[in-house]
Amino acid sequence: MFRCKPEGIHTxxxxxKVSPRACVADSKKHLRAFLxxxxxxxxxxxxxxxxxxELGEILATQxxxxxxxGVSVDGIEAGKFLEILVRRExxxxxxxxxxxxxxxxxxxxxxGEEYGLAMLPPIxxxxxxxxxxxxxxxxxxxxxxxxxxxxxxxxxxxxxxxxWYQPKIDARTLVRCGAEALVRMRHPTWGVVPPAxxxxxxxxxxxxxxxxxxxxxxxxxWHLLLEKHSPTDISINLPASFLMDRQAVRDLCRRMPAHPAxxxxxxxxxxxxxxxxxxxxxxxxxxxxxHNVAISIDDVGADWPALMGIETFPFAELKVDRQFVTGCAxxxxxxxxxxxxxxxxxxxxxxxxxEGIESRADFVAANEMGFDQVxxxxxxxxxxxxxxxxxxxxxxxxxxx
Ligand code: G
Ligand code: MN
Numbered sequence: 001m002f003r004c005k006p007e008g009i010h011t012x013x014x015x016x017k018v019s020p021r022a023c024v025a026d027s028k029k030h031l032r033a034f035l036x037x038x039x040x041x042x043x044x045x046x047x048x049x050x051x052x053x054e055l056g057e058i059l060a061t062q063x064x065x066x067x068x069x070g071v072s073v074d075g076i077e078a079g080k081f082l083e084i085l086v087r088r089e090x091x092x093x094x095x096x097x098x099x100x101x102x103x104x105x106x107x108x109x110x111x112g113e114e115y116g117l118a119m120l121p122p123i124x125x126x127x128x129x130x131x132x133x134x135x136x137x138x139x140x141x142x143x144x145x146x147x148x149x150x151x152x153x154x155x156x157x158x159x160x161x162x163x164w165y166q167p168k169i170d171a172r173t174l175v176r177c178g179a180e181a182l183v184r185m186r187h188p189t190w191g192v193v194p195p196a197x198x199x200x201x202x203x204x205x206x207x208x209x210x211x212x213x214x215x216x217x218x219x220x221x222w223h224l225l226l227e228k229h230s231p232t233d234i235s236i237n238l239p240a241s242f243l244m245d246r247q248a249v250r251d252l253c254r255r256m257p258a259h260p261a262x263x264x265x266x267x268x269x270x271x272x273x274x275x276x277x278x279x280x281x282x283x284x285x286x287x288x289x290x291h292n293v294a295i296s297i298d299d300v301g302a303d304w305p306a307l308m309g310i311e312t313f314p315f316a317e318l319k320v321d322r323q324f325v326t327g328c329a330x331x332x333x334x335x336x337x338x339x340x341x342x343x344x345x346x347x348x349x350x351x352x353x354x355e356g357i358e359s360r361a362d363f364v365a366a367n368e369m370g371f372d373q374v375x376x377x378x379x380x381x382x383x384x385x386x387x388x389x390x391x392x393x394x395x396x397x398x399x400x401x
Contacts, residue, residue, distance in 0.1 A: 020044050020066075021045045021047070021062055021063060021064045021065050021066075022045075022046050022064055022065065022067075022136075023049055023066075023068070024039070024046060024047070024070075025048075025067055025070065025081050026049075026050070026069070026070025028070065032048045032050070033390055035068055035097075035132070038133060039068070039136065040383075040384050040386065040387055041383075042133060043191030043192045045186070051077070052077055052080035052081050052083075053080075055081060060088075064092060065093065066094070067085065067090070067092065067095070068095050068097060069094055069097065071096050071097065071098030071104055071122075078104065082108065082111060082112055085112075085117055086115045086116070093118045094120065095119075095122070095136075096119070096123075097122065097123045097125065098122060098124065099124065099125050100124035100125065101124075106122075108122075149196075150187065150198045152198045152200045152206045155187075158188075160185045160186050160188070161210075162183075162217070163221060163236075163385070164384055164385075165181055165221075165234075165382060166182060166375060166380055166381065167375070167391075167392075168235070168375045169373060171366065171371050171372055171373055172367075176392060177233065178232060178235060178266070179233070180268070180375065180382075181218050181235065181236045182382045183210070184382075207241065208245070208248060211248070215236065215238075215252055216255065219255055219256070219265075222234055223259075225389055225392075229389050230392075231263055232392070233263045233264065235296060236265065236268065237268045238268070240281060243281060243288075244281075244284070249284060252288070256292050264293065265293050265294070266294050266296050266316065267288075268295075269281065269295060269297060270299050271298060271299050271300045271301070271303060271307070272299070272303060274297050274307070274315075275306040275307070278310065282314055289314060294316035294317070296318070296353075299319065299321040300319060300341050301320070301321040301323060301337065302324075304337070304340055307344065313348045313350065315350060316350055317350055317351040318341055318344070318345045318352050320338055320341050320371075321356075323356070324337040324338055324341075325338065325355060325356040325357060326356040326357070330361070335365070335369065338354070338369050351372045351373065352370075352373075353371065353374070354366040354371040354373070354375065355375045355376060356375075356376050357374050357376030357378050357379060363376075
């Protein structure tokens with residue numbers, strides 16, 4: 001039997017110092033999407049393959065560490081997949097998924113083992129996402145969380161940064177009305193890591209590069225969402241220092257899409273920073289409005305009275321700090337802060353958003369108090385772009401879970 005030279009360098013899965021990669025091979029689109037979502041949540045980079053003749057290309061370009069192989073009723077396609085894996089000398093793992101007691105699932109495992117492939121014990125349907133998660137998570141490297149923190153320059157240079165999106169929901173219609181972009185690092189060894197591990201100090205020159213990355217990626221993602229779903233109003237988080245850099249602001253305005261469907265970019269600035277730099281930020285907010293950029297005041301809390309004196313208020317939105325939202329249903333003090341900020345927002349004629357809604361009771365309370373928009377784990381966790389686009393198609397309206 002002839003054998004081709006392998007087209008990629010494969011080392012043992014779990015020891016590679018690059019993001020773990022999985023290819024989901026299944027003819028059914030909805031199954032591929034489900035499996036890819038679970039894997040992405042675990043920090044895998046995923047690719048998908050519908051037919052055996054696409055697999056060769058994926059092996060060569062994506063270098064997957066594991067193939068998740070959906071075994072259909074006739075098993076013919078699964079057989080073809082195995083043949084290609086053998087011909088390409090695939091050295092990663094293969095996990096077959098198929099019906100319980102299916103002869104074909106057993107056959108696929110047996111044939112795979114005879115071919116010398118690293119076949120994992122198959123998963124049988126129906127199975128919970130948790131089952132797959134447990135099975136795959138065991139294969140992930142168990143390195144500790146980064147310490148000391150990774151420098152943002154390294155993360156930027158290596159291309160480890162990405163934006164995750166958390167839905168913002170209209171409190172009255174329950175329709176998804178936008179998304180907050182949150183920066184995440186997909187570290188080769190530690191998986192997906194939140195910004196606390198790499199956000200530079202305020203005086204670090206790399207902070208500007210990180211902000212530029214966020215703006216550029218958000219605008220790229222806006223175009224992608226437009227193609228895959230519909231125009232999505234995106235909010236990003238930036239430090240106030242970015243807006244005080246005149247050149248940076250000019251560049252920002254220049255980066256806004258000229259597309260007619262573009263509804264504008266919202267920039268969330270921490271409330272304490274707004275209070276400290278009020279005069280300057282008011283001028284910037286006025287100026288950028290002409291370029292389809294609006295400023296939101298983020299994490300507003302007990303310091304809300306400091307925002308009262310502003311006469312012409314050029315900001316677009318107040319977001320209440322989740323410290324005063326999570327648990328507000330049963331906490332009079334939190335409700336008092338929320339109500340004061342809502343009242344302030346209404347008197348200024350700007351939108352008011354609750355973030356950190358984790359329970360149904362808080363959602364109801366936020367609605368009754370008069371928030372315009374709500375955001376939080378109950379309504380959607382931050383998720384990778386692909387998952388965000390998919391869930392927008394599947395759940396155009398809030399699923400009342
Ligand atoms: O300060 P800012 O609003 O940008 O903070 C956003 C952070 O809050 C993100 O890291 C996000 O993961 C987190 N977050 C979003 N929704 C919730 C929630 O409902 N509960 C908690 N505890 N954190 C949340
Ligand atoms: Mn924010």
